[in-house]
Amino acid sequence: MRNTFGSLRSWLRDHPLIPDAISATVLAALAVPCSYLPSLFGDPVALREPDTLSLALIVIGCLSPALRRRWPFLMLFLVIVIDTTLASTGQSASLVWLAALAMVYTIASRRGLALSLGALALSFTGHTFSAVVAGGLGDWSSHLLVAVLTMTLWIAGRSVRLSRAYQAELRDRARRMGRAREADTRAARAEERSRIARELHDVVAHHVSVMTVQASAARRVLATNPDGAREALSAIEEMGRTAMAEMRNIVGVLRTDGTPAERGPQPGVREIPTLVDQMREAGLRTQLWIEGERGRLSPGVDLAAYRLVQEALTNSLRHAGPEARAWVTVRHEPGELAIQIEDDGLGPPAGGSDGEQSGHGLVGIRERVALYGGLLRIGPRSGGGFEVNARFPLKDM
Incomplete structure (x- = not known):
């Protein structure tokens, strides 16, 4: 009814x-x-x-x-x-x-x-x-009655018009806010896709590069040193599992089946020693210095610093040459986190500028550092080799 x-x-x-x-x-x-x-x-x-x-x-x-x-x-x-x-x-x-x-x-x-x-x-x-x-x-009373009724209906009509105009303005404002929310949502989705793409690139490039070097080493010593080949294959297996776990954590945010994704903690500055050990096992002679007292870092800066070191060492492993050495320095300074990665190898192949020859990795690193208001310098190192130098400003947490 x-x-x-x-x-x-x-x-x-x-x-x-x-x-x-x-x-x-x-x-x-x-x-x-x-x-x-x-x-x-x-x-x-x-x-x-x-x-x-x-x-x-x-x-x-x-x-x-x-x-x-x-x-x-x-x-x-x-x-x-x-x-x-x-x-x-x-x-x-x-x-x-x-x-x-x-x-x-x-x-x-x-x-x-x-x-x-x-x-x-x-x-x-x-x-x-x-x-x-x-x-x-x-009789004036009858005319007064007409005047009062006319004014009453005129006021009622004006009230209805103003109410309609107000409702129309509210609807228009709601439509504008809806369009703004949709635009913000699209921008947030695009930014999230870009972030996930950078994360996946960093994870895949690093782990695949290490696995490639380990596989090459296992192939060379397979006939003469089976134990060494076995260790290299074990390292490849472990690296593959680590890569799959990281990618699962990253891609978990894309799940749409309503099941919450199980996400482990993102890596940070504390995991840099483990990263350096992985690079040593892959054949890149790497040294690490951590200076100053580690303060509290925001999750974004913590992850960006780790990815910076990971990408720089991955490029050194790929391009510096078999006899190259690398140095990683992490300095915790008042109000600032400074990170320097150097190697004495051959450097990236020619054909680019400012260290961006190595593809999207260092370009993504530049975006990460800029996102948190940091400064980044990428280029040849005096005396040969290549260096990546970054500074992150730290806010009081």
């Missing part, structure tokens, strides 16, 4: 001419018998019995609200003309004045302030002129 009533209201809202026509018809039907009663306005004694023409005018005036939404000013003017005509012939205007009130309300609720004030003034002027034409203003 409620759905049926709601559907009917929606249908009537989409077809406003129908309820307006019904209301106007009811008003006209009531106006005909009321025209034989003493008028509320003017001198009842002076009124004449309505004739056919006056009845027709009364019906036309009362039917005018049917078109109040389409031509409200024209209908208001028509009602005033009919009221004045009836007054000039000494006929009762019956309920035509109610039609004028309907026009005033319609204009006030659907037009601007200037036009609605014009309609209000036209209504007052028309009623006053009709009273004068009828032979005088007569």
